Amino acid sequence: MELVYTHPSHLVVAQARHALERLAIPCVVHNEYAAGAAGELAPIDTWPELWVTRSRDAERARLAIERAQAAIEEADWRCPRCASESPATFEFCWHCGQGRSGG
Numbered sequence: 527m528e529l530v531y532t533h534p535s536h537l538v539v540a541q542a543r544h545a546l547e548r549l550a551i552p553c554v555v556h557n558e559y560a561a562g563a564a565g566e567l568a569p570i571d572t573w574p575e576l577w578v579t580r581s582r583d584a585e586r587a588r589l590a591i592e593r594a595q596a597a598i599e600e601a602d603w604r605c606p607r608c609a610s611e612s613p614a615t616f617e618f619c620w621h622c623g624q625g626r627s628g629g
């Protein structure tokens with residue numbers, strides 16, 4: 527087990543985890559429910575933490591997360607179902623959960 531990412535927003539950590547899952551990198555989130563409702567920030571000692579289960583994946587995982595974070599600079603995309611705009615890093619609509627590509 528190795529810690530590869532932490533952030534006060536569990537939504538951001540969830541996006542990082544999704545980036546790893548797309549690469550089939552086994553990972554788990556600790557303190558996932560430490561924060562309250564969506565959007566609330568946790569105290570620093572209870573930030574959600576993203577861990578890879580195999581330490582050998584850590585470097586690849588950090589790189590993937592770094593790229594996912596860099597993609598924040600990309601334009602937002604508009605949900606095909608509810609027309610809400612989501613950040614480029616989000617694979618699913620923040621509002622209704624619709625997949626970015628329509629599925």
Ligand SMILES: [Zn+2]
Pocket residue numbers: 605606607608609610619620621622623624
């Ligand atoms: Zn939507």
